[in-house]
Amino acid sequence: MPAAITDTRHHDAIVIGGGLTGLRAALAANGAGADVAVISKVHPLRSHSVAAQGGINASLNNNKGEGEDSWEAHAYDTVKGSDYLADQDAVSFMCQDAPRAVLEMESWGTTFSRDDEGRIAQRPFGGAGFPRTCYAADRTGHNLIHTLYEKAVQAGIEIFEERFVLSLAMEGGRCRGLVALDIASGEVEAFSSKSTLLATGGYGRIFSRSTNAYINTGDGAALALKAGVPLRDMEFVQFHPTTLFGTSILISEAARGEGGVLTNAVGERFMSRYASKAMELAPRDIVARAIQREIDEGRGQEGGYINLDLRELGREKIMERLPGIRQIAMDFAGIDPISAPIPVQPGQHYSMGGVACDVNCRTALAGLYAAGEAACVSVHGANRLGGNSLLETLVFGKLAGENMAMDSAAASFDDGAAKALANSEQLRLKEIRSTQNRTQTSKLREELNRTMFTDFGIFRTALRMKGGLAIASNLANKGESIGVGDKAKEYNQALIGALEFQNMSCVALPICMSAIAREESRGSHYRTDYPKRDDLRFLKHTHITKRAGEHALTYADVLLDRWPLEERRY
């Protein structure tokens, strides 16, 4: 029997996740006077935010020649892109705040690319009526997160690196903190807080072909689900049209924004048949389906990909605007896009769904907040526009941090729940490490990945999804009695892999259930057995809540207070 855990760390505000959302929230909470700490399972700079490429949207209006941009135009594009499932109050708030958020990062040191007059350059992106995507070459996420980490160092924010959060502590209807595993020492630690933020990013690694980092295992959604907090719109999973064939590494939408074209095996620019006006710059759901259809109908290249051709851009533009894409193509496919097309195929990219929260980032559980990709506020609805995820991290990260600081002022600590939980979690981990019933986590994970990509992929049907749900449920059950070969306490990465699998399999189920229940096609959720949008039945958010081991599915209204429903044409 391990020694009982009696120590507890105290922070007014605890942020789980060290990506853009988490760091921005921590800075805001710190700025508002709260004692804040960040807990992350990796060093913050290893967070997946670092991989964001193309840019961040804000109606700065730096492209005067293109007409007049406005936050309203940005919001309209976002709402239409979302297939009308986004909540329009949240979208309005985000788009109004966007220019401030971008200029703040600029004043903090982000090296944005510039136009001829030295202003922040802006380029066209999918589904956008104006060139409003600001960028730092094609390394926008990298530049933003390095700036925010620098600011966090300056502010002296306490960061607990390589801590894996095991569960949230609850008492008296409030979140009171959490319990985490220190990966280095293998010790379980209790953290007591007045407010706790889930800023853990998405769940892309549930799918076999994903652009996401290995660390994106839906940990925040799993924590919420276990705590009885609803998940919203989990069926909406974004498949990015262009990921590198073979490795699924992201090839930014910026490649098309700068003029790259998509061609099939017979050399046809096939987007003319799917979105005759917007062509390659239609929203991602539409382009991803077009590419998959070309491949499925035999017009792809051998092996199942199509070409993204940048040759027309020329060496200079590629070197200046897309140096990272060129490097990726050379390093991982042995292809120089200056002289040859890049082989691409669609792959999972983003989680529109997430932990349900209101427009102030508050969840149904007092003291628990959610923001960024981990959350569903909802600003992306059924399909996110490129350039809006980085924006969401900064706008809602800041708001969450401010609200946590404000709410914490009136709250008090209660250590009991975290301490008790720490002791039970310690026993649970010991069980996983010591059980003789060794399951090979990778085999379970591979089966889950394959099932989710084939049965809950770009094209969905009731028949396949029901089969997929049965497999996923079975895998989730197996995950509960998982064992590992590594028996060590320190640096036990096999244990982390097992815990991540538990999270992935428990988050997969709400995706399956929500998708099966939604008998329509909207945004990224495309049902070949229900190919039309059905506003009468499904202009609603899906909520899944787990209580006493049972999942309950309910629907909630979408807030449409400004832009009326339209058919989506591009």
Add this chain to the structure above:
Amino acid sequence: MKLKVARGYSKDASSYQIYEVPEKPGSTILDALLYVHDNQDDTLGFRYSCRGAVCGSCGMLINRVPRLACRTQLASMLLPESRHLVPSISIPEGGFELGREVLIEPLPNLERQKDLMVDMTPFFKAYKAISPFLLEKEGSEHFMPQPTVRELERYTNCVLCAVCFSSCPINGKELDYLGPAALAKLYRFIIDPRDAQRSMRLEKGNSTTGWWGCQFHANCAYVCPKGVTPNYAIAKARKMIRERTVAISKEDS
């Protein structure tokens, strides 16, 4: 093909373990290590996250050259040219059969924690020591010419993987030397027109733990997976200091 991997915790002497991994076209060293972890030995320790050479987690010594595992093709490590000597790096020769096996060890100049994982504390200590944050001037959107951005990008592309730090012979000897990544970061603020304290920053590196500690082995630029050239930044900073000294002595006379 075979991987020869250094194993052990912090205080242990390395023992080496051989793993047989399949040769698949396009496979990287990271893919091979993940294959081992998934199918043969889940006690093998190594860090990774993005697998796309942007997060800087997976720096390790591969065929005795510091590299990112995710960016290094497995097949390329069987070729003789994979064993380019990194000048003056104090690691032993030999010990593996080049062409038949790939040697994978933890980064030098940092203490091992477990297997291929090293303690990055000294690296980030140097980073924090240079005040790695913009000291703001007033104004909302600062205008900046694109050529200035281009010059800044030479250094802002750094992913802080510590591959340079582990290749630097000075970092191997001098505990207080800031090292290539931190000095490149310091220089990045010196040339950033938005920074309010640029001359203070130039002065900050004006010592043997800073600009003057470098001996221009240029290993940093050679091993950098992102094309950053800390040696160039250091040379420019030294030139700035010399010119400033000349300017001041002219004023004095």
